[in-house]
Amino acid sequence: MTLPRKMLLIGCGNMGGAMLAGWLRGGVAPETFTVVDPYLETVADGVTLLREVPEGEFDAVQLAIKPQGLADAVPGIEPVMGPNTVLLSLLAGVEWETLAQRFPRAGGIVRIMPNLSAALGKSPIALAGEGLSDAQTAMVEALTAPLGQGEWIDEGHFDLVTALAGSGPAFVYRFIDALGAAATSLGLPEEQAQRLALATVEGASALAAQSDVSPGDLARRVASPGGTTQAGLDTLDANNRLLDLITDTLRAAARRGAEMAEEARRGG
Numbered sequence: 001m002t003l004p005r006k007m008l009l010i011g012c013g014n015m016g017g018a019m020l021a022g023w024l025r026g027g028v029a030p031e032t033f034t035v036v037d038p039y040l041e042t043v044a045d046g047v048t049l050l051r052e053v054p055e056g057e058f059d060a061v062q063l064a065i066k067p068q069g070l071a072d073a074v075p076g077i078e079p080v081m082g083p084n085t086v087l088l089s090l091l092a093g094v095e096w097e098t099l100a101q102r103f104p105r106a107g108g109i110v111r112i113m114p115n116l117s118a119a120l121g122k123s124p125i126a127l128a129g130e131g132l133s134d135a136q137t138a139m140v141e142a143l144t145a146p147l148g149q150g151e152w153i154d155e156g157h158f159d160l161v162t163a164l165a166g167s168g169p170a171f172v173y174r175f176i177d178a179l180g181a182a183a184t185s186l187g188l189p190e191e192q193a194q195r196l197a198l199a200t201v202e203g204a205s206a207l208a209a210q211s212d213v214s215p216g217d218l219a220r221r222v223a224s225p226g227g228t229t230q231a232g233l234d235t236l237d238a239n240n241r242l243l244d245l246i247t248d249t250l251r252a253a254a255r256r257g258a259e260m261a262e263e264a265r266r267g268g
């Protein structure tokens with residue numbers, strides 16, 4: 001698989017920055033990257049930082065600005081597109097068709113949905129695109145490899161996958177906070193409760209990732225019959241409380257993605 005020789009990163013904030021960190025950590029040459037970001041103060045040695053889109057040819061151009069900024073940004077970015085340029089878009093909710101209308105000269109267009117764990121090479125990465133050549137597909141897959149686990153999905157699932165895998169870390173961080181705050185409210189010193197909550201989630205997810213049994217089976221291994229864990233699980237599971245809450249959470253996030261798609265279709 002072949003990495004791009006030259007890649008333009010439009011926007012390098014939280015998510016774009018995490019991806020750049022992941023690529024550099026994974027050994028991609030910093031000279032590959034030209035970053036365009038009006039506010040970013042510094043970049044790693046070897047990476048070029050510009051305030052405006054330069055002239056020139058790029059094998060790949062990645063959009064990592066806020067979806068609401070797309071309409072204003074298009075005129076500055078469109079001139080750099082050409083038949084040999086693949087556009088990668090991180091923009092939640094902005095559909096492939098909307099991108100194709102905005103960037104008709106792009107040689108290929110791929111929606112990409114990672115999360116912040118890309119900085120550590122541990123992100124799930126959803127990909128959706130059409131009409132890519134084999135070489136372009138190979139380039140996109142080579143780009144995702146240092147960031148985590150790439151997976152091509154049906155674009156019809158993109159909002160839901162965005163909720164699960166893109167927004168998902170925020171929901172997990174809320175859970176860690178809730179674990180700590182609950183223990184604090186029940187009497188543990190705050191700092192200690194937060195430390196233990198974080199260590200518990202870190203260890204549990206690392207074990208689940210390595211284990212050959214499902215998270216459900218692992219939960220059963222923790223729970224001794226009639227013991228402390230079962231008493232807690234019974235509370236989480238009563239009337240499907242946790243499952244209903246998480247279902248509502250993903251539904252709300254995915255619905256917002258669909259609204260953002262509509263806003264982008266209308267040119268917002």
Ligand SMILES: NC(=O)C1=CN([C@@H]2O[C@H](COP(=O)(O)OP(=O)(O)OC[C@H]3O[C@@H](n4cnc5c(N)ncnc54)[C@H](O)[C@@H]3O)[C@@H](O)[C@H]2O)C=CC1
Nearest residue numbers: 011012013014015036037039064065067073090091092166
């Ligand atoms: N934050 C996250 O965990 C994830 C974000 N995304 C997507 O990534 C995109 C970026 O989100 P964040 O990184 O969170 O936002 P952010 O606000 O942290 O970063 C956006 C960056 O774009 C820059 N920028 C704004 N207008 C620009 C322009 N015209 N040209 C070049 N740069 C410009 C800003 O200075 C900023 O550094 C969004 O479309 C979002 O849907 C996708 C997955 C996860």
Ligand SMILES: O=C(O)[C@@H]1CCC=N1
Nearest residue numbers: 092162163166167168
């Ligand atoms: O909150 C958002 O809209 C973006 C997409 C996934 C994570 N952050």
